[in-house]
């Protein structure tokens with residue numbers, strides 16, 4: 001796993017992306033075998049890495065330079081073509097990253113990669129919950145005969161934990177709606193969120209301290225993220241999402257996260273840049289959370305091991 005990508009996230013000086021020293025580790029995972037609508041997610045990691053060279057290293061919201069903690073981008077692995085084999089492959093890849101003491105981040109790729117990543121986190125963290133930001137409930141037991149489809153992500157995750165919180169949802173089938181009611185699942189629709197019906201603190205309190213965060217970028221408004229595998233109108237604005245993320249990182253120990261479902265389009269420069277910005281914001285929020293929890297004494301000046309427990 002020590003092989004570096006030719007393009008490093010943010011393209012900082014060499015010492016800040018040294019795979020041995022960096023606290024954060026990004027695995028680009030351009031898998032596109034689980035999609036059902038638009039293609040383009042396979043090219044997304046590369047586009048985000050390229051766009052990241054334009055992201056300012058200083059974060060004005062946090063008044064800090066999070067990159068100094070060290071962020072290494074791994075080379076893109078050879079990914080099996082079938083969803084079932086892929087699920088095992090990403091599990092092993094993420095397990096290796098965690099075993100090396102790195103904070104794991106996966107850059108997709110379509111959403112079918114998340115349950116395997118989560119399975120790796122479950123080996124190290126128990127109890128652990130999941131927070132999903134997504135336009136879609138993803139609770140179908142299977143989709144187009146594939147239980148590992150990107151439309152079944154939360155169904156597969158719920159086999160591993162009962163602690164889930166789904167935010168920004170605005171698309172589901174009636175069977176999913178029935179399941180949510182029957183099992184009283186914590187699903188906050190976009191409609192409820194806009195009515196100010198969401199008590200995020202109460203929702204977060206029901207989860208264990210440790211959580212995995214999975215962000216399907218179709219949770220955003222299509223003005224911000226213009227191309228995704230399955231776009232839906234009416235999503236989160238940039239600052240609504242940052243507000244939610246600030247609350248999540250203030251209250252929870254987020255032990256890993258992924259960003260999935262960006263679809264590339266040759267004329268779209270906005271969306272990959274927004275995802276690069278988002279990725280960097282989240283790394284900053286994680287470091288800020290470690291400082292608030294007194295697991296770090298200050299913003300790091302040089303690469304360090306990120307405490308994960």
Ligand SMILES: [Mn+2]
Pocket residue numbers: 134135136216218219230261
């Ligand atoms: Mn989605």
